[in-house]
Amino acid sequence: MERMPKWADVVLIPLISLLIAFILSGLVIIAIGEDPVAAVQMMVKGAVGSTYGWGYTLYYATNFMFTGLAVAVAFHASMFNIGGEGQATLGGLGVAVVCLALPWPHWAIALPVAVLGSALFGALWAAIPAYLQAKRGSHIVITTIMFNFIGASLLNYLLVNVMRPVGSMDPATAKFSEGTHLPTLHDILAVFGIPFSKAAPANISFIIAVLACFGVWLLIWRTRLGYELRAYGKSEPGAVYAGISPVKIIMVSMLISGGLAGMMAVNNVMGEAERLVMNSVEGAGFIGIAVALMGRSHPFGVFLAAILFGFLYQGGAELALWTSIPRELIVVIQALVILFTGALDNMVRVPLEKLFLTLRKEDV
């Protein structure tokens, strides 16, 4: 018997959690002597009040969609991949290798190869922890965390010693060539005659991210692999009974997860920076965990949560820029959102379930 209607589970609970998080954030803003209403106005205006704001919000959201999907796919196989950060870092390396390898004539040719390169490098970085988990029983959480650090160090070494152009003082690769520059939303929407900010970094990767959401949905709920992956995620003894190989599921789910995290680099490295710098991921790998939690590991939920976090990122940046509210406070607000939508889920769920039960009783 269902405890409450499905819409309440997927819509009402996240909304209430979000509301509580925002109310608490408001109280924190009052506590440091600022005006919460003005702050909210500032955030909304900054994030979605202009096409420039939207351009940044969607740019961040694209990052979070990839890393959120990465965590979600692994979650379905009961793998907790917290290595999105490292996998996205290595994905950046993949993009850089592809973009610098050839004098690409046109972005439309470079893009598919770059997507493959980023996914391949991200997947490879997830493959080692996955293998250790599948064959050796080393816990995936521990190994993926370690691989975040190893990835950062590896990139550091490569940028300083190998990929840095001769004569440059900056630990970064050379600028990618003209033929790899991706069309921004400004370029794309101009085709349809819709004006959009030229300065904002949102680019064609957003569309790839949306396609990835749909692809993951197909994979999880419509394919045999997704069926096996979910079965293993729910019950390992059950999977073995059905003849599903745990080693195969761990490896495949982590490879897909790492690949998705790696693909984030198409957005931030190829689409925005147009060269590979240190710490290009900027924590998006970790935000992906919150996005997947809030999105209930469902691709559509991940899509919405990623946009929300994009809004928080961009709105928060504006807030830090134009008010005396420190940047750290934005982190506090994001933390509250993560806390309430992810970790404290039952705080809202349990009373709500009770409410629905009493309502139903009265109906009977």
Next chain:
Amino acid sequence: MNTVTQTGRQETAAPAIELRGISKAFGPVQANKDISIRVMPGTIHGIIGENGAGKSTLMSILYGFYKADAGEIFINGNLTPIPDSQTAIRAGIGMVFQHFKLVQNFTVLENVILGAEDGALLRPSLSKARGTLKRLAEEYELNVDPDALIEDLSVGHQQRVEILKALYREADILILDEPTGVLTPAEADHLFRILENLKREGKTIILITHKLREIMHITDTVSVMRRGEMTATVKTAETSPEKLAELMVGRKVLLRVDKKPAAPGANVLEVENLRVVDEDGVERLKGISLNVRAGEILGIAGVAGNGQSQLLEVLGGVAHGTGSIRIKGQEIDLTGKHSDAQSRRARGIAHVPEDRQREGLIMDFTAWENSVFGYHHDPAYQKNKFLMDNAAIQNETEGKMERFDVRPPDPNLPAKSFSGGNQQKIVLAREIERNPDLLLIGQPTRGVDIGAIEFIHQQIIELRDAGKAILLVSVELEEILSMSDRIAVMFDGKIMGERLPQETDEKELGLLMAGVNGEVA
């Protein structure tokens, strides 16, 4: 409430326990509905009912785990509210749970005093307990070595420690929840002797069970529960198993399995010298050899944990072993690439696992997703190279649910929202409708209500009559005796012997199950 015979009226003493109008609801589920019961001192009172009838809830209320929504509890005639288990213990109530609550690496003595120490220093408590234990052992045949570690004790002895714990806390009223589920018949008989001794000393015993035989054997009075209500309380001497079963289920039930003699054909399964070593390096199967013919049910009897599970697992491709398994004369891969469960299914082996909630079903999956579980590679379930044909599976599931009388017949409900019997029917429908050559089936009716047991047994017999080979593992001796055409008894990873059901009885099987073989082995 509909009391058939109110017992104990003639006795002058106050009832040891009296419950008046106990009700308890969990959300919309009414687990106990206005239950009243009187248990007279110095008697053994049975409470019988199907799974989910509310027996355990009622006892949990009596032991202070749950708070009743309404109703009163009287102990020895005094109104005694029981808000927690400490109060229950002080009121003289002791409980022996189905799953023991013992610290495995403590000694018997340490377990007995745990939570009942007299002070900060253990030595005085321990020596006092040693004396008490010695006295209790003599009085009630409750012998256990006080210095043995729990993990070294047999299940029967561990249960005695639980009883000793309750008696050490000076319990006058002892509640036992399904106490014989894990015991050999001999161990169960010993337990019943202990209970008789306790009764003679004036203790009151409440025995919760679903086994009619035990109720008839040992209780003085029996109360029947159905769907949260107490449907009857009768003197055991004045009732019969058939009458009790009818009261439990609410309709007439066939207790004996109705079947024709088997007409066995050629060997379908031949097992030779099968050995299994588990993850801890313990040898669980020590050279098993057996065969099952077409159109025959081979029943494997044994106390749980003597290798039956490993036998099923290795045959079903869930675990690995060494030796030889042949299906219709063809050797089966035991360790290589084709030793997994998928390959076994491809060879015509269907497997209804012992634990359907852990293995046989994904509890969060819908009925239709579960109805192809393990067979999801079948081309009939694929729409194209990439996508599964969910609509076709849903369609097929509707038919299966109808044929196997799964209720409610909704393919979109998750497995966890079906009752135990209906979950088992989903698994059976999946495995039987693949028309296998060999059906492995473990504990087919564990946690299944009496009404569904009948149906499940019929399905298995029908499959046998269709000329299929069936390997049945069950810890219920009655089920083994009534279903099997041949019985093999397992003890400590070996086959102790084979018997024909019409030429043996529970006593002989019980001895074999305990590892005693009359013949020269």
